[in-house]
Amino acid sequence: MSTPAAPVRGLITSIDGDDHLVGSRCTSCDTHVFPTQATCPRCGAATVDAALPATGFVWSATVQRNEPKPPYVGPAEFEPFAVAYVDLGPVRVESRLEGRAADAWHIGDPVRLAPGEADANGDVWSYRFVPTRGGAS
Amino acid sequence: MTVSIVGVGLHPFGRFDVTGREMGLVAARAALDDAGVAWGDVDFAAGGSRDAGHADTLVSELGLTGVPFVTVYNGCGTAGSAILTCAQAIEAGAAEVALAVGFDKHARGPFNSTAAEYGLPDWYAEDGMMVTTQFFALKIQRYLHDHGLDARLLGELAAKALRNGSIAPHAWRRTPRSVDEIMSAPMVNDPLTSYMFCSPSEGGAAIVLMSTERARQVSDRSVEVKALEFRTRKFGTFEVFSPWLAPEIAAGATYHAARAAFEAAGVGPDEIDVAQIQDTEAGAELMHIAECGFCEHGEQEKLIVSGDLEIGGRLPVNTDGGLIANGEPIGASGLRQVIECVLQLQGRAGERQVPGEPRTAFTQVYGAPGISTCSVLTR
Numbered sequence: 001m002s003t004p005a006a007p008v009r010g011l012i013t014s015i016d017g018d019d020h021l022v023g024s025r026c027t028s029c030d031t032h033v034f035p036t037q038a039t040c041p042r043c044g045a046a047t048v049d050a051a052l053p054a055t056g057f058v059w060s061a062t063v064q065r066n067e068p069k070p071p072y073v074g075p076a077e078f079e080p081f082a083v084a085y086v087d088l089g090p091v092r093v094e095s096r097l098e099g100r101a102a103d104a105w106h107i108g109d110p111v112r113l114a115p116g117e118a119d120a121n122g123d124v125w126s127y128r129f130v131p132t133r134g135g136a137s
Numbered sequence: 138m139t140v141s142i143v144g145v146g147l148h149p150f151g152r153f154d155v156t157g158r159e160m161g162l163v164a165a166r167a168a169l170d171d172a173g174v175a176w177g178d179v180d181f182a183a184g185g186s187r188d189a190g191h192a193d194t195l196v197s198e199l200g201l202t203g204v205p206f207v208t209v210y211n212g213c214g215t216a217g218s219a220i221l222t223c224a225q226a227i228e229a230g231a232a233e234v235a236l237a238v239g240f241d242k243h244a245r246g247p248f249n250s251t252a253a254e255y256g257l258p259d260w261y262a263e264d265g266m267m268v269t270t271q272f273f274a275l276k277i278q279r280y281l282h283d284h285g286l287d288a289r290l291l292g293e294l295a296a297k298a299l300r301n302g303s304i305a306p307h308a309w310r311r312t313p314r315s316v317d318e319i320m321s322a323p324m325v326n327d328p329l330t331s332y333m334f335c336s337p338s339e340g341g342a343a344i345v346l347m348s349t350e351r352a353r354q355v356s357d358r359s360v361e362v363k364a365l366e367f368r369t370r371k372f373g374t375f376e377v378f379s380p381w382l383a384p385e386i387a388a389g390a391t392y393h394a395a396r397a398a399f400e401a402a403g404v405g406p407d408e409i410d411v412a413q414i415q416d417t418e419a420g421a422e423l424m425h426i427a428e429c430g431f432c433e434h435g436e437q438e439k440l441i442v443s444g445d446l447e448i449g450g451r452l453p454v455n456t457d458g459g460l461i462a463n464g465e466p467i468g469a470s471g472l473r474q475v476i477e478c479v480l481q482l483q484g485r486a487g488e489r490q491v492p493g494e495p496r497t498a499f500t501q502v503y504g505a506p507g508i509s510t511c512s513v514l515t516r
Contacts, residue, residue: 062274
């Protein structure tokens with residue numbers, strides 16, 4: 001993926017109306033990481049911002065059944081949630097999953113990015129992956 | 138290596154009404170007694186603790202002899218680094234009698250780390266992804282999938298740990314539980330139930346090391362540290378607190394540390410008579426058995442179902458119940474593993490003694506963010 005053309009709003013950039021997580025791509029070995037970092041963890045070369053693919057597959061999933069300790073911020077009444085690594089191709093990104101029961105996710109399920117709410121500056125600091133159209137059950 | 142262990146000392150693991158430092162002192166004095174040396178004979182020390190104080194302050198109670206005392210911290214691998222620091226000082230000729238000590242006393246519940254400590258952004262923790270148990274679950278979930286293994290194996294390993302812990306006087310969890318009971322316990326992070334996890338706990342552990350030459354002069358039961366190898370992760374490993382993973386998962390620090398230890402010792406995995414393996418949860422033991430080289434990935438079921446890993450089996454693993462039965466006082470945990478192997482090699486392990494006079498032992502301690510220390514010990 002190339003450097004995002006649109007401005008980065010927190011963790012997200014929009015290209016032609018589609019939202020993407022913004023990671024980094026190594027200018028030397030093409031390693032992709034998320035979130036952004038200035039140098040490559042593999043070879044140490046400089047990186048550039050990269051819009052990551054917006055869709056992928058669940059690579060591994062579990063359910064967070066107990067409320068995490070602070071600094072976790074969540075609803076007053078804790079609800080178990082699904083957590084996964086989503087395989088986006090050049091990189092696997094850890095994400096909470098939404099859009100179906102927390103314990104109903106399986107390895108291989110197709111998902112797409114769903115950005116969270118923007119803050120007062122219009123920046124987005126949370127994201128979920130949700131079932132792709134037709135992928136919901 | 139040309140280093141040997143001449144004395145071991147343990148404060149039981151669990152929950153106690155004494156400070157972590159006091160547990161460290163109990164262990165240190167017990168190890169000195171066991172070695173038949175006085176604190177004044179010790180010319181080098183190293184130790185660590187995450188939550189219970191600075192290890193080098195133990196000199197206030199042990200005696201202000203001026204001894205060089207290095208305080209170490211490497212997460213769950215802290216005790217491995219304490220031993221390594223002592224062993225290398227002896228190898229280098231900088232010490233003759235060294236004490237490695239670890240102790241800890243943790244708050245109840247999972248370890249709570251800040252995002253900043255790991256160089257991570259605040260949103261990662263605030264959104265509920267900076268949870269150690271979650272990592273263990275995500276890693277074993279994929280491992281079971283990749284290798285076609287049944288989650289019930291995790292219940293088998295946890296049952297083994299609690300069975301062995303029930304006959305280890307120093308262990309914390311001493312109630313044996315059936316596989317069914319473990320499988321139907323409250324789920325923490327699927328597929329891991331509450332009985333499959335170790336919990337942070339309290340305890341102290343210490344060993345006295347000497348050059349092998351000197352050890353043979355003063356003791357007829359010393360245990361030789363044939364190899365001790367420490368590695369950090371390479372690119373592409375699957376570690377705790379990772380917002381991203383590489384598309385190809387690389388072999389972890391344990392793989393490299395174990396191979397280096399076997400090579401340095403001139404001993405193969407098939408020659409090991411007893412082993413203590415990091416079982417932060419049952420999935421970690423399952424994966425580490427293969428990472429250490431005791432079987433191929435995906436071949437663990439044979440070892441587990443055949444009873445090979447039991448105290449009377451071909452390769453007894455975690456004979457004192459491991460972390461699952463002892464909990465994890467970080468500063469002491471890796472030392473407990475070594476002490477258990479020493480006691481087994483010396484025939485001093487009581488009811489849990491491995492039969493047939495074991496001669497060769499192996500330990501593996503693993504911690505965040507991807508560190509591992511492995512040893513090969515012989516008698």
